[in-house]
Amino acid sequence: MRTTQQFSITLPNEMADLVKTKVAAGEYATESEVIRDGLRVLMARDRAVENWLRQEVARGRTQKGHRKKVMQYHVVFAPEAQEQLAELYRYIAAAASPEIAERYTSAIVAYCASLQTFPHRGSPRDDIRPGMRITNYKKRVVIAFDVDAEMVSIIGVFYGGQDYETVLQSELDE
Helix, strand or coil: CCCCCCCCCCCCHHHHHHHHHHHHCCCCCCHHHHHHHHHHHHHHHHHHHHHHHHHHHHHHHHCCCCECCECCCEEEECHHHHHHHHHHHHHHHHHCCHHHHHHHHHHHHHHHHHHHCCCCCCEECCCCCCCEEEEEECCCEEEEEEECCCEEEEEEEEECCCCHHHHHHHHHHC
């Protein structure tokens, strides 16, 4: 049984020129090797994102402790919020670099974790979902969350003007 599949792909001129340059320079024997190596890097990056996200979110989930007279809330991320962070990472990594994506998304996770000491910041948005609040990170990210007696639940992380109101309202209707 064959372990490979043949594909015909179309690349933008810039990418096609890069593939040809890599082969002409002797870095790769064939165009297929260039594409395979690129896909291996993509798969490794996706695994790294998943591992990083699990570690960061797990760190946020386990951050619990007490300071003198300061209530510490437990911060958790909903699966949808985790996926939104992963999507944002992939978007920034593709548009800029994986390093920039990690710095930015790590900063968002840290900002969310800071809700453990002052969770009632931001604006209440009971008009969208009862008990929901929103806050912003660097004017580009809307973080939707709710607070109960001991926990802050991050409901969603919306980047660059995404219509969070419609998304959150439709999730509530389901």
